[in-house]
Amino acid sequence: MSAAAPRHIPVLGREAVAMLGLRDGGLYVDATFGAGGYSRAILDAADTRVIGIDRDRSAIAGGFDLVERSNGRLTLVENRFSNLAEVCAAQGAGAVDGVVMDVGVSSMQIDEAGRGFSFRLDGPLDMRMGHDGPTAADIVATASEADLASIIYIFGEERHSRAVARAIAASRHEAPITTTRALAGIVSKVVRSKPGDIHPATRTFQGLRIFVNEELDELHLALAAAERVLKPGGRLVVVSFHSLEDRIVKNFFNERAGSGGGSRHLPEIARSAPAFRILTRRPVIAQDAEVRANPRARSAKLRAAERTDAPALAAAALPAWPSLAAVMRGG
Secondary structure: OOOOOOOOOOOOHHHHHHHHOOOOOEEEEEEEOOOHHHHHHHHOOOOEEEEEEEEHHHHHHOOOOHHHHOOOOOEEOOOOOOHHHHHHHHOOOOEEEEEEEOOOOOOOHHHOOOOOOOOOOOOEEEOOOOOOOHHHHHHHHHHHHHHHHHHHHHHHHOOHHHHHHHHHHHHHHOOOOEEEHHHHHHHOOOOOOOOOOOOOOOOHHHHHHHOOOOHHHHHHHHHHHHHEEEEEEEEEEEEEEOOHHHHHHHHHHHHHHOOOOOOOOOOOOOOOOOOEEOOOOOOOOOOOOHHOOHHHHHHHHEEEEEEEOOOOOOOOOOOOOOOOHHOOOOO
């Protein structure tokens, strides 16, 4: 199968697959199928079965050839990875041996101008990973100036978020902002950069993309779902690409492993039995050779943990940041 299949090497792919501890007969979930790099490696490494999930219909369609070559060992499902527990149940999988996630936008999506993810390629201001819900253009047209500033500050970590929001609000009164080039031009007028800095629109585009796709909410929910479906001894491996994602993963593992105790000045409180054992005390990062071959690997961090036999803990409430539904209804 592997000789004829098109090759896609995911960032930290070798390390991620090794962390899964693959075994013959095991069932694994590739929660962010993308171009199929993890799924292909898992299928090649052992006599395994894989459930691949992606919210992007084009990614699922692109994986049909791999499904055919897998001789029934790969099943692809178009869905959000936050729904992985329901996906597994629908596939008759009560519990699985491993889950791998590569969080964030894929290089395929960035490189396709029509998807509207990149300020370097002119295209419609879309940014949706799936094919439903409001676009980035809808958010830019509908959100209040205050909401825009919050979105760009919280999810884009842009310290000039108020100036950017003010410029967007002023520009949309003149004409609709419907293309990536138009938005990048507006942002570039208020966010200055020096030679060698990132593009002025980088953080604004990141913030809108994360918000449009509810990426951080999705990650919170997906981690909790993985906890519910993993067998004792099953492993969860997550590769993230920026500090917001990595912080969520790190905190989740620490909470579920019982790490980071309370204060010595306060009485002890009863703790639930740890649901995970952390395998990566420090995140795994890409080696120099991989970074040279793929600059995107420079920011990647891999964290992994192994499920214990303790019951899954209750999912924590989502953070109180701007929600897509509330912003779209003006609330």
